[in-house]
Amino acid sequence: MKYILVLLFTGLIASAQSPKEQLNLMPWPQSVAVNEGNFTLSKNFEVNITGNPNPRIFGGVTRFLRRLDGRTGIFFKQGFIAKLNEVPNAELQINCTKSGKIGLYEDESYHLEITKNKITLNATSDLGALHGLETLLQMLQNNSTSFYFPASKIADFPRFTWRGLMIDAARHFQPIDVIKRNLDGLAAMKMNVFHWHLVDDQGWRIEMKKHPKLIELASDGMYYTQEEIKNIVKYADERGILIVPEIDVPGHGSAILTAYPEIGSKVITLTGGTSEKNIQGTAIATYGIERNAGIFSPTLDPSNPKTYQLLSELFDEVCPLFPGSYFHIGGDENEGKDWDANPKIQEFKKKNKLATNHELQTYFTMQLIPMLKKHGKQLMGWEEIMTKNMSKDAIIHSWRGPNEGVVAGQSLIDAVKKGYKTVLSNGYYIDLMYPIESHYLNDPMPKGANLSAEEKARILGGEAPMWTELASPLTIDSRIWPRTAAIAERLWSAENITDVANMRKRLEVVSFRLEELGLTHISYKAVILRNVANNQNTAALEEFSNVCEPLKGYTRNIGGTEYQMYSPLTLFADACTPDAKDSLLFDEAVKQYLANKSIENKANVSQFLNKWITLNKDLIALSTKAPLVQSLLPLAKKLSNASEQILNVLDNKSNIKTSELKELVEQCNTKVHADVELSVYESLKKLI
Amino acid sequence: MKYILVLLFTGLIASAQSPKEQLNLMPWPQSVAVNEGNFTLSKNFEVNITGNPNPRIFGGVTRFLRRLDGRTGIFFKQGFIAKLNEVPNAELQINCTKSGKIGLYEDESYHLEITKNKITLNATSDLGALHGLETLLQMLQNNSTSFYFPASKIADFPRFTWRGLMIDAARHFQPIDVIKRNLDGLAAMKMNVFHWHLVDDQGWRIEMKKHPKLIELASDGMYYTQEEIKNIVKYADERGILIVPEIDVPGHGSAILTAYPEIGSKVITLTGGTSEKNIQGTAIATYGIERNAGIFSPTLDPSNPKTYQLLSELFDEVCPLFPGSYFHIGGDENEGKDWDANPKIQEFKKKNKLATNHELQTYFTMQLIPMLKKHGKQLMGWEEIMTKNMSKDAIIHSWRGPNEGVVAGQSLIDAVKKGYKTVLSNGYYIDLMYPIESHYLNDPMPKGANLSAEEKARILGGEAPMWTELASPLTIDSRIWPRTAAIAERLWSAENITDVANMRKRLEVVSFRLEELGLTHISYKAVILRNVANNQNTAALEEFSNVCEPLKGYTRNIGGTEYQMYSPLTLFADACTPDAKDSLLFDEAVKQYLANKSIENKANVSQFLNKWITLNKDLIALSTKAPLVQSLLPLAKKLSNASEQILNVLDNKSNIKTSELKELVEQCNTKVHADVELSVYESLKKLI
Missing domain, CATH: 3.30.379.10 (Chitobiase/beta-hexosaminidase domain 2-like)
Incomplete structure (x- = not known):
């Protein structure tokens, strides 16, 4: 640019x-x-x-x-x-x-x-x-x-035709007003697709009139009524936005199977009889709504005709709610554990000459295509659905990367080469708390892939997935905005608009203006900090949040079991966001000082260090009446300790050994306190 | 206590x-x-x-x-x-x-x-x-x-059985999420009645399946669907709250008559014919949704059988949505202008021996009683319905006071003496921006009225009305909370719990805790101030809001025509609230200083004055990039001018004449800037 x-x-x-x-x-x-x-x-x-x-x-x-x-x-x-x-x-x-x-x-x-x-x-x-x-x-x-x-x-005019946001309403239910204000945010950013993840292990979120068990048993009372869904569809239409609903099958099936265990794949073997005669039998397993995060084994039984009967009926009720031409059936993360253990399913595979579980899943997915076509809908699924015999009408949602043991975005290239249309989500996982730059520079059009014009045209665009293992209605806006605005630019603007500094400058104003739509990504922070401070002055917490970021990737909720779906998300980590405000400023000050050790440049760096020494004291004072501040103190102390010694070094007043100083700075890289990490660690390291 | x-x-x-x-x-x-x-x-x-x-x-x-x-x-x-x-x-x-x-x-x-x-x-x-x-x-x-x-x-246990809040969803439509979070607030304060003002001149807010014209023509597309209403009724029930719906008739009729002009009272005389033969006739007047605030003449025609036919049908559709036993039919502020001008209505009065418009209105209201009884509902109306022949089953809602030219709460005493049950709202008008103390000390049980035990028992309790001429979904919580919590205490706690200072101390914590319910009465302020400051630092505006209060009573919107129902409520005045934070603190400092002119006490007062001198400069600086700050500058300057001179006087450095100083302080009592007034004026006066 x-x-x-x-x-x-x-x-x-x-x-x-x-x-x-x-x-x-x-x-x-x-x-x-x-x-x-x-x-x-x-x-x-x-x-x-x-x-x-x-x-x-x-x-x-x-x-x-x-x-x-x-x-x-x-x-x-x-x-x-x-x-x-x-x-x-x-x-x-x-x-x-x-x-x-x-x-x-x-x-x-x-x-x-x-x-x-x-x-x-x-x-x-x-x-x-x-x-x-x-x-x-x-x-x-x-x-x-x-x-x-x-x-x-x-x-x-837009560069890509698919500019989307996905919200997961299954893990943490997101009420209608959350959806509405985010649709307004999408429209403001010229985005045109809202992918609504409505079913997962943690809940079924659609009112079903013919199958009420799904909400009675598998929603904890938190679901959208059909009228609410129609209302949202209308609201989106008024803003030029297409809604793509998702019912995730055959994996991620805990909620569906809680209501309909008879179509589950798990086998329970019963052993009885006498010592002379051994009687063995099987029984239907029972399932429960999942409360943890992760990949779980409950999976629909693809060998059972009842499975297709039910799915067909569910689509018959859900499809008419959504006038758009696309329906997402999930299809991801099915590890086939329960399939492997089920002799009936193994037999089914043999009979139908399905060599692998992948082929079995393709068989399953292919059954859904006509169910959706009946309602004028094209099937879309996460990239795992792309197997040998998958219909070319299916849209492939490319999502995996190194975390899943594959090359980032490889499925996108594979898809278009095989003739599938595709949408990129890898690199846009805004729930993982990565910095904005990583999303902004992630182009759906792969560089150096040598695609033909026809193949390129199959890349429809991109979509930011907002998974909600760790996002509540109070915090979700801050996880979506403002970073999604940068993704919106990647998907709308010319390919060469890639100046990160310029984007940051504009984003500051854009983020502020998004607030007029009722989005709470700015105002929610004070709400949480007041709670953490126990209604005391929040200035110190605010200051600390400017150098703290929530743990990234999947590290905040290791194993997926620390946080249940009802655990508090009102903690200091929830008030923090990626791209903590002081990180860039401090890094810039450090760079300038290292380039030119002028008094002014030194003062600039020292100002931050002094601030963090004071901050440690302020947080200690605050903690005397606020238990929630306690968990921050070790981290604040580490930052203060390192700051003190670096300050001495800068002032030539220190005799500290470099190894000791290094150790102090290294302490600032610990990720064991309060689910946050210090965003200034890398810049501190430069000062040693 | x-x-x-x-x-x-x-x-x-x-x-x-x-x-x-x-x-x-x-x-x-x-x-x-x-x-x-x-x-x-x-x-x-x-x-x-x-x-x-x-x-x-x-x-x-x-x-x-x-x-x-x-x-x-x-x-x-x-x-x-x-x-x-x-x-x-x-x-x-x-x-x-x-x-x-x-x-x-x-x-x-x-x-x-x-x-x-x-x-x-x-x-x-x-x-x-x-x-x-x-x-x-x-x-x-x-x-x-x-x-x-x-x-x-x-x-x-509660002292009164009716502890209510009314929200006017007609003047500014208040979406479902606003209603829900306020129901949570009511439950937290042990209140048990939500009175939902659903129809007024400015809009009809209930989806009507048999009379769709009401929403098509008279709602601007802003209404609650019947399912949403049922959903709210359930939400309230889950929190122990009774909902009392209101359809305001026969006055406040602009919206109903926009859809059904044929049941209006206004006469239009047509004159035609030739110079030899004069032909006169009448035509149906047309009506439009009202955009201003005030009392308007559109009134239903009580002489027209179609009026009762329509109302009966409307009640048949609306009553089943609300399982509670009470229905509010308004009945207020009918000035009878259109009745007086309508010969057919005059004739009807004569024929039915109805001497006054009051008697005519009673005739009208009495027709509604069986329509409601059919659905098991008792009629409630604003105090104007209490006329000679009104059924004793009606509940009288006492609201008028000096502003309406009558003695405050007199209708309450009259009502119980005549045998009516009654609810007090006079003194609880939280939309008028009066200080919390005035509401807190306003007891539904009139002092010195010499009521029998039976009469006292007819006083059901009280209700805070939140009219929304000047309240949007963004600001309404700050108009309701925390003052309604003090009203809740008046209605629940023992009569002798009246220590204002003690209430204030408790309220500070209670108000903070209400935030956890999603109420935005604290967090909304930063949203508006960011807008006023044009995304600059809001500290000066925050400081100024600590000494400014929105104009009180009906003075902000004189004549009801300055603000239309779509005018901006994103102004500095909207970020201000009654009981501005520094008013009490400064008054306390002044009192202590006047009692004992110690150095410390003087320093306490001076600190405020110095702050306001700096504030004026800060606001001027802020205004260079923020047009919305301009309108505050004259007021900030007046406060600064008075502060400077008083400071000089305190320091014995001044030669200013008392009359001049008085004039400077008097300037701080102007109410012509930015729809706010300085809350420290009275305390400043004490220092002269």
């Missing part, structure tokens, strides 16, 4: 009032040209809509006006917009040629032109117009007294 | 570890005795339930456990509780004799006994047990490393 900017601005810098670098657009549009002058916002601002849009544009424009007046405090005259051409002379003119259809491959492009007196937004459909309104909101600038839009011309 | 405490503690102070004064219970129980020792909480803590409770106790105990582990970070073993006598040896034993019925006059008492090793909670029904669990949560104490309950014995 740097190069484009340089070229474009050569002729503009002298006259433009708002250089493009000042704009905090995200995802960055395909083409932006800033012109001289501004459109100043006043209470006379009105919007007019023409053309043949879908009525969803009316709600979209009404919400746009409410967000604009919320930000500016300007009392607009226009209230609710419900008709075409209501205000022919309005300053903002929106025209859409046709009604947008929710789904893939729709034309989502828009053209936005801002001049001093008029704004025009032209789009093929309302879907593009909704994107254009989000861009217009992001264009808002201000001086000390007024708000304005810089005169400009933007032409924009 | 002071006296009781003194008496009770004489024998205890020596040995008790947690003196009763340290307990932050609210509403204060009828009897509390603290004993020696503590019950220390550990991860082995479990709960067992016995007796014959309603199954709502299972959810109640599960929620109790989640709140307790959320606070303490202790990982309890118990997940979801769904059966009686699951853990016979559990440390907490709950026994309920019978299943509680949602409604008035239920036995809500409970006995809680905490000893070192065991806690027992006995209640007649689960309703009392739920109250007891709230008390137990409030009993939680901690030292530096652990959490415990002080050994104690509590016997408790």
Whole structure:
């Protein structure tokens, strides 16, 4: 992007009032040209809509006006917009040629032109117009007294057609309002797919009228009613978002089998009789809702006709709730343990010439394709469904990587080469608390894979999965945002938009603005810290959270058994997020100091170190009335100890041996306290 | 309460570890005795339930456990509780004799006994047990490393049977999640009635299957589906709360008449014909959803049989959604303008010997009684329904006071003397931004009214009305809480619990704890201030909000036309609340200084004044990038000017004339900036 900017601005810098670098657009549009002058916002601002849009544009424009007046405090005259051409002379003119259809491959492009007196937004459909309104909101600038839009011309369209977020509502149930505000966040980031993970070992979350046992026995009372689901589908449609539901089978089956143990694969052998005559038999195993995290053995029995009978009935009830063309059937992490132990299943394999459990699972999955096709739906599944005989109509969801013992994203390449359409999730696992940069630079289009144009076209896009083993309704927004905004840019913007520093700068504003949608990714932190502090001043905790990050990957909940699905997620670790605020700042200060040991640069580094020494004392003071602070003290002390000695070294007041200092800094790399790690460890190491 | 405490503690102070004064219970129980020792909480803590409770106790105990582990970070073993006598040896034993019925006059008492090793909670029904669990949560104490309950014995029951909150979902629609979290707040404060104001000039909020026009034309798409309503009724039931729905008729009729203008009272006279022959006729007026606040003329036509036909059908559809025994029909603020102007209605009055519009309204209301009775419901209405011939079965909702030109609460006395049951709302109007003290000391039982025991028994209790002309889903919690907790105490606790300072001390903790229910009355403030500050540091705004309060009574929205129902409520005034944090502290400092002009006392006062001088500068600096800060500057400057001069006077460095100083302080009493007033004005005046 740097190069484009340089070229474009050569002729503009002298006259433009708002250089493009000042704009905090995200995802960055395909083409932006800033012109001289501004459109100043006043209470006379009105919007007019023409053309043949879908009525969803009316709600979209009404919400746009409410967000604009919320930000500016300007009392607009226009209230609710419900008709075409209501205000022919309005300053903002929106025209859409046709009604947008929710789904893939729709034309989502828009053209936005801002001049001093008029704004025009032209789009093929309302879907593009909704994107254009989000861009217009992001264009808002201000001086000390007024708000304005810089005169400009933007032409924009997405790079990928699948720009998704998945929310796991099974592990921790996420109420309707959580889903709604996140749909608003997706729309603001021009994302268009919401993948709703509705069934897993930890619960079945869909009201079933014909099979009520699923919610009675396998939901703990936490599920979406069918009306709520329809309501969410409508809410998503109004925001241009496709919903892809998921029922995960044949593995991850604890919840389904809690209600219907008769279609489970587990065998229980009964032994009885007398010493003379040994009687053996089998019985149906019982299952329970899973409370831990991990991969479990409960698996549907693919040899049992009842399994298909039930699944067919379930799809018949669930499919009509979702008008979209895709249905995700999971298919992941089936280790086949219960299949191997079940003689009936082994016999079935032999009879049907299925050599491996993979082939058996393919057999299973192939049965589901017509069940879904009946409802006009295409089957999608996690990459494990991609086996030799799998239908090419299936969409392959690429997710595994080194953690699963395979090459990251290899399945994506394999899929398109074999003729499958595919979506990338590997590298976008936002639940794992990795830094934003790792997600941002993860491109769905594999570099150096030598794909044909046809193969490339099969890469539909990407999707960020938000698994919820460790996320509650209180914390989930902070796990999704703002990092998903960076993923949105990867999926929408041009391939060469990869300047991380520039992205970070824009993201700060974008993240703040997401708050107006009701997202709680910023405000939730104070709620948790007040709880941890036991209603004392939270300043020290806030400060400590700026250098602490939750343990990454799968290390916070080792073995998946430390946290049950009802364990508290109101702890200090839950108030922390990846990319802790002081990490980058401190690292920058260290770099500058190492490059030039000036007094100023030294003072910059020392300021952090001194802050952390004080912080340790403040946390000790806080802990006298707050038991939840206790677990932080060892880590705060380690940071303080290292800071003290480094400070002495910087001041040439120290006689400490390098090995001792190293050991002190190494102590800052311990990951055994309060489920967090110190994000400044690597920078501290540089100072030794 | 002071006296009781003194008496009770004489024998205890020596040995008790947690003196009763340290307990932050609210509403204060009828009897509390603290004993020696503590019950220390550990991860082995479990709960067992016995007796014959309603199954709502299972959810109640599960929620109790989640709140307790959320606070303490202790990982309890118990997940979801769904059966009686699951853990016979559990440390907490709950026994309920019978299943509680949602409604008035239920036995809500409970006995809680905490000893070192065991806690027992006995209640007649689960309703009392739920109250007891709230008390137990409030009993939680901690030292530096652990959490415990002080050994104690509590016997408790409510003083009044009607302890309510009303939320107006018509003026600003309040989504389901707002209602749910406030129901949780009510339950935490042992309140048992939620009055749901569902229809007013600004909207009809109930999905109607047989009369879809009401939502199609009169809701702006913002309404509760019938399933959502049933879901809320169930949610309330699970928390021991009765829901009383309101459809406000015959006045406040704009929304109903937008859909059904044919039953309106307004007459439109048509004049036509030729110069020789004058033809006159009447036509049906048209109505629109009201966007302003105030009292409007659209009124149902009581002379039109169609009016009763429609209302009867509406009740037939709405009543079954609400299992409770009460239905509120509004009946307030009908000024009869359209009735007076309608010849047909005048004729109807004559024919039916109805001398006044009051009698006509009584005629109207009396028609509704059988419509409701058919569904087993008793009619309730605002006090205007209490006219000569009104049925004694009607419940009178007493609301008017000096603002409406009558004596506060007079209708309450009149009602019980005439034989009506009644509920007090006058004095509990939490939307009007009055200080907490005014609500806290407002007793439903009128002093010196000389009522018989029978008459007193007709005073059912009180209810806090939350009108929403100026409250959005973002701000409403801060308008309801924490002041409603003080009203809850007035309605539950003994009459003599009136120590305001003691209430304030307890309320600080109670307010903080309400946050765990998802209430946003604390966290919303930072959200608004970030918006006002345009994402700059909010410290100065936070500081200023500690001395600013929203304009009180009906003065923020003079004439009801400054704010439309879609105007921004994201302003500084919306981040402010009554009882601004620094007001009391500063007043205390001033009082101490005036009593004793010691150096220390002077320094205390000066500290505030200096802070406000700096604050003015900080706000000016902030405003350079934040237009929304501009409107605060004049007020901040006035406070700074007065502070500077008073500081000089305190330091004997001033030659300012008293009249000039008075004028400067008087400037701090202006109420024309940013819809807020300075809460320290009265205290500043004392310093002159």
